[in-house]
Amino acid sequence: MSGQDDKAFARELRLASRVSRAYRQLGAPQPPPELDENIARHARAVLPPARNAMRDIGKPVSTRPSWFAPFTLAASVLLSAALLMAIAIRPAQRGGEAPVRLMRAVATHEDRAQLHYAAPAAASSTEGARESSPYVAPLIPSRRLYSTDPPGSHRPVAPALPPVPVQVIRRDPREWQAHIEQLERDGRDAEATAERRAFHQVYPDWR
Amino acid sequence: MRLSASLTFPQLGSYPVEPARMLHSMEALDEDAELMLRYQAGEAAAFDALYARHKGPLYRYLLRHVRSAATATDLFQEVWMRVIANRLRYAPRAKFATFLFHIAHNCAVDHHRRLRATPVDALAEGHDAVSAAFxxxxxxxxxxxxxxxxxxxxxxxxxxxxxxxxxxxxxxxxxxxxxxxxxxxxxxxxxxxxxxxxxxxxxxxxxxxxxxxxxxxxx
The missing domain is CATH 1.10.10.10 (Winged helix-like DNA-binding domain superfamily/Winged helix DNA-binding domain)
Incomplete structure (x- = not known):
């Protein structure tokens, strides 16, 4: 129904070409020239004066201040430089401390358990200068995990430490077992497991 | 339920646009819309081209609609001032001619409302002026x-x-x-x-x- 109506309407419009021709014969009056000038002047007056119109065609109008771009660039450069310094220069200046810390962090729990019961008894006699230092022997062989030095110029980050004689103080196994059982009773299972593992390393034959 | 969107321009009222039609219009951006966007970006020459294209049809529409040369001139100027004032809000979601003549229609409607509120004596005077001018x-x-x-x-x-x-x-x-x-x-x-x-x-x-x-x- 609607399609038929549209067709009929289109036919009517075609027949109306005589009406359109008559309408065209009425002439084509134009607005007064002074009105054209007024409108054109107003259209130009509202545009921002400093912009290069041809260059900015199609670009969105920016509301940022003129100093924004250089400021952003300078801030980016500064941040990048600071980040690079933090990564590359700082570990070298601090010597081997950072790798040692890292190695401490990756040390296994068993190692820590052994250390817990290994007192640096001879440290005071051999390393007087290091008495107050909490430093203990590296848990894994000292090697740098990353290097900023050029190839072939490798130098040790930390001074090689003399081996520290360690006197292992063995804890009473029964007392230790009782402690582990107490931990289990208290529900501190993780600690109990760690203690038990350390116990078996110190007393592998204990049943 | 029939979905519909609308463009709202201050002083112009709501400008209803159906989604399907809006999409179609966005796909086929007419040259006038491009000119308007270039004017929006600051190119004065684009406005000149746009004005040259539409000034004749718009003026004749207003002249023969309100039947007064003086009124048509005033309305013609008002329409273009509104186009200029709303240039930054313009979005090419329909043909530019639709946008332009929508403004013109609203201006003409306002004019007819004012005429209805005018005393009969003033109206007669106005029609004399129409006859003389046109x-x-x-x-x-x-x-x-x-x-x-x-x-x-x-x-x-x-x-x-x-x-x-x-x-x-x-x-x-x-x-x-x-x-x-x-x-x-x-x-x-x-x-x-x-x-x-x-x-x-x-x-x-x-x-x-x-x-x-x-x-x-x-x-």
């Missing part, structure tokens, strides 16, 4: 040829059309927009716009037929 060709003594008489009759028939029918016919002739777009400009349904155009064309064709008969009888 005198029909047939009233001039040096134009007595049949061609001119026929044209004058057609002009009279055009001005005797109801305002809505005349506006629809003028939009159809001056803009080349289809009935759906005319319906959006005049904010009526498509069927209403179609009906108005059909009646307008029918009456104008009848006036042309009468002119032809008179000429035949005279011969």
């Amino acid at each position: 005198a029909p060709e047939y009233e001039r003594p040096d134009r007595i040829a049949e061609y001119d008489q026929r044209r004058a009759r057609f002009e009279r028939a055009l001005y005797q059309l109801p305002v809505e029918q005349r506006e629809t016919f003028l939009l159809h002739e001056e803009t080349g927009l289809d009935v759906a777009q005319i319906a959006r400009i005049t904010q009526v349904g498509v069927e209403t716009a179609k009906s108005r155009l059909r009646y307008a064309i029918g009456k104008l064709r009848k006036s042309l037929d009468e002119s032809t008969e008179r000429v035949a009888q005279a011969v």
